[in-house]
Amino acid sequence: MTTQTSLSTFLLAGPEITLVIAALVIFLWGAFGGLRQGWLVALAGIAAAACWPGLALVPGELVASGPLSIDAFAAFIRGMVLAAGAGLCLVQAGDHFRSAVTHGPVRRDASTCEEAGTFLLLAGLSLVASANDLVLLLAGLELVSIPTYILLALKRTDARGQEASIKYFFLSLVASALFLYGMACLYGIGGSTSLAEIGARLRSPDARISDTATVLLPVALGMVLAGAAFRLAAVPMHFYAPDVYEGTGPANAALLSTLPKVAGVVVLLRLLSLGTGGTLGMMALNQGVAGPAAAAWLTFFWQTLAVLAALTMTVGNLMALMQTNLRRLLACSSIAHAGYLLVGVAAAAAADATLAGRPFPSPDTAWTGALGGTTATLFYLATYITATIGVFAAITYLGHRWPEWTSGPAPQPPRQEVTSVDDLDGLSSTNPVAAFSLAVFLLSLAGIPPLPGFWGKLSLAMAALEVDWTARATPGSRRVIFLSLAVVLVLNAAIAAAYYLRIVAAMYFRSTKRGVQADGGIGAGVAMLAALGLVALFTIQPRPLLSASSRAGESISAPHALLATPQASTTP
């Protein structure tokens, strides 16, 4: 670990600073300079941020300075955030064409406000990924939330839109308050805001320190999870999702279903790594005896998350089964996907718990190439984001449906937004490219092989199965719990296939007289095709993404490859 001066801290935060500067430029240019094509500036800003060096690090390498620490994990998240940001900016640009049709021209600077807000959000998310300090973590999370309120409020001025934005605002405040309370407890454990310090105290073998810490753990974990669950839209903080998605435009729905989820996963994995310190922590520990508090932290983590994962998957899918509104359906399905992601985090926590309290490197462990929950989670996150942005880009691109046209003196009725599943009837004949792309994205989300979503679900299930793989399956053992979790995941994937296929069937097997206008603008179309290209790439060649997620996973969680040996997987 290298200590650097504060100037290097700013250098480390280069991409975030670039994004904020770009946001300010867009704000000011939009307000005073009459910038119309904000998204062009936005793409330039993302390109500039992406050019910043240090996006790719090898596992084990860590550059830390002040409250920031950049490792392979942070680099992976940064890359994902920037890519998603580029897609979202394109979708937003398309959304403007679209909403101008129904709602009339919006305020001229509203579009630039949105681009700029998104940029602040990206910067916040990127900071969350590299935060090594509770204060910066909270600041980053708030930087994710506050622009979201603005985006939601800007988008729709009708009653539903306002309702959605107020709902999101209040519930987000509740979640943030709970999260802050959890952080206070963590501060109580560590006596410092630095995550490294807190982790060190948690892993301390000193009985006095660890006893004090253990008492605070339930509250700390419960409250922190509340904050993460809200961002992930996981049980019990999932209620807002359908109402908010329905009340806002598809671009905002795309944003809500991707970026906050990244934030939630990042927070969970960062806090999880307090228990082990990641590969580096394990190496630094070397003598290997982690404190009982760390073991309790990891155990609580996987116990809670296993339950939440099962509940979230099931609730999300059951809700989605009944929906006819497209955005509501996707909101419910995004809850279910949060549940899938939690399976991976829970598996990672369980595997870490096995390793805690074990000497490292130890003679009874060997590298076997096990995948690991963290890797699976990150891989799934990337495939989910690609397909989700693709779906919303396609919906934005489709825009409006032609009205029922009857020739006669009656005036032509207004065009209607594409909102319900029925609006997609017969899309395969009226707009085959969009129908094909949409079908590919939905099938990937459903987890149909060989699309990337399938590999993601497979690796999640494998990660769950790898927990105590060689242990005997006695009732109530971790092996049985994770086996059941994998079964629940597979059953849920089957339920999910029902509603995804319903949409595909509407596009391909029903016919309609009313075409879809495809007035969503070129931006959304480009985003859709780019997402399709990425999905195709991950289908043909998932290896680079998989190895990138595995590098990132290894840097933040314990080296999972050490686990799958008979000796190493006895239940503590």
Added chain:
Amino acid sequence: MSPFSPTTLLVLVPLLPLLGAICTILLGRRLGARGHLPAVAGIAGAALVAGLLLVSTVNDVRGDGNGQATRPVEIIAELWQWATVDDAHAGGGDAAGTPVAPGISALDSFSATVTLRCDPLTSTLLVIITGVGLLVAIYSIGYMHDDPGYPRFFALVAMFVFSMSMLVAASNFLLVYVFWEAVGACSYLLIGFWFTRPEAARAAKKAFLVNRVGDFGLAIATFLLWMTYGTLDFHDTWAGDTVVQGILGHTRLADAEGFVGGAVGTAICLLILLAACGKSAQLPLHVWLPDAMEGPTPASALIHAATMVTAGIYLITRSAPLFVGCPGALAMVSIVGATTALVAAGIATVQNDLKRVLAYSTISQLGYMFASLGTGSMLGFTAAIFHLVTHAFFKALLFLGAGSVMHSMGGVIDMRRFGGLRQVMPVTAATFLIGACALAGLPPFAGFFSKDEILAALHAKAHPDQHHSDHADAHAADQIAPNRLATPFRQAAFASNRTALESDAGLERVGLDALDHPSTWQTLFWMSLFTAGLTAFYTFRAVFMTFTGPKRVPTEAGHHPHESPTVMTVPLMILAGLSLLAGWVLFATGGLAWFLAATPSLTAPAIVRTAVTHAFHVDLAVQGSLAAAIGIAIAAIGHLGKRSDSPQMERFLGPLGTLLENKFYFDAIYKALIVRPLEGLSLLSALIDRNLVDGTVDAVARVPLSWGAVVRRLQSGLVQRYALAGVVGVLAIVLALAWQLRP
């Protein structure tokens, strides 16, 4: 990589038709009457590139110019790695990952790479595939004119050329399997091209299903190969600084103990033979090919005569080193081949549908090639490929000629309904006659030379003493390998070999090996000679019925039957030229045999040892030509100059004629033994499925729906309730965790 390096050329050959197919699919409707352009351009480009590749490979074989370098020549282009599985031999104990011999390592992981190869065999076949493909595509511009599916046809043909090129260029068994299926899919789509016609749809389904039987064999063979050799690659690969022996790689070929014989080896070979029987329409899986003539005639010419059906020949030739260790399996190849040749030729003698005559003739000629492969000698393998090449020319010619007749006769193909067509369509008649002479094996047409070599290979095997070949002891030393093991499975396979060795001081013989006996080969030789006579008979019977006698045309042909357009007759003339010259040129120079001998698969010591000096066997040539002449004479007596609907010769055959007309009752037997019971089973399954399974599933599906209704009710829309639920949930978590901390 220079733009003209062999590797680039090798990648371009499949790539160009693929691009053509994609362009046709994307632009098809826009191009309208020019829908053939992308496909024809792509195939033409591929043909050009394949020609360049052939020249480059010939130069490689020629080596330093002394003309006798027959070192193995191969170019490997690894494109990308598709998937890998670490520890694929899990449970294999310490065999995985440890070097099995100094410098030679076994794979402990399974990797599926997309790797192309080029060697003399591949480059020869690539030229045939793209060349015949190009001629057929050009011909189709005229033939398919005005068909509503015009662009679809060309997209499929281009897709087929892509798949077939990949099949012969693939350098591992997995990729071979993928494209084995891909050509099958293209074939299915082209047979069912006019899918609104029930016969076409049925024929497509039949072809696909019968082929599945063979594909199943290939799949099992692939599994066995992987378990035995620990890799699926043909070529050697490097893992760090150790060589991983490919199944057909140089190091294994040089290693006299590299191949597994005995029961496992024979099983692999028989499964490969099953696969080859499916694709190449050999007994007992030949029933799909005659029905496949429901497809457009150019597709029949390309896929079901010249190229795809020879995939089985290719696969066996490629796997030759595996086969030469298993004499029983080799003998089976010949027995299947010669029997098929005889049976199919017999059936062809009584067919009245011109295309079906040609279809049975294809089956019969493929049988010849199998018979030749089964001899397991250098002459046998090169003769089979030689016949493959000449057959591709003359059979494509005959099919395109039949298509020309059909085109002109308004879709009628029953030979009894027309006659004397040489007055109507002279070019077609002349070129068809050349093709028929080649098929009948008349000197100096192409078929004569290749068929002569096949007969020579069989004769050599039947009379080893006359041919100064030391083949008799060729397989004594090549099969038993010591402990150079890749997989535990292989250890077991060898263990049984070794036990056999210790007990009776010979290699492990399987019961099937008893078939490898001179008397078998003598029988096969005489069967083949008789088949040659039958071939000449049915070929000229078709020629006489179609083109001689009084001029008659069916009413469907309209008032003014005419010769086909130039775009159709030019490919006919090119193919006729090739059918006339190719055999002579390739035989006289000995070039093809010399070239093919540099294929890595054919440099296995057991095959090289059987190489005999190139010789023209006068006695065999005389016997073969005599058989052909007798056949033609009988055909002339029966049909020359007579009305084609006059009474047929089969009335002299009595019960044999009935048997032949019913095609040996193969279809009826399959229907009774397989189709009917399966139909019954599927009826039963359908009943169970509809009532029991569907009922259960519907009941299960109602459960999530009802739960969903409950969950939905919780979604009240009131923000204060949401917040309350969230906080209560968090408190529940905190309390549950704190409960665990109780002292």
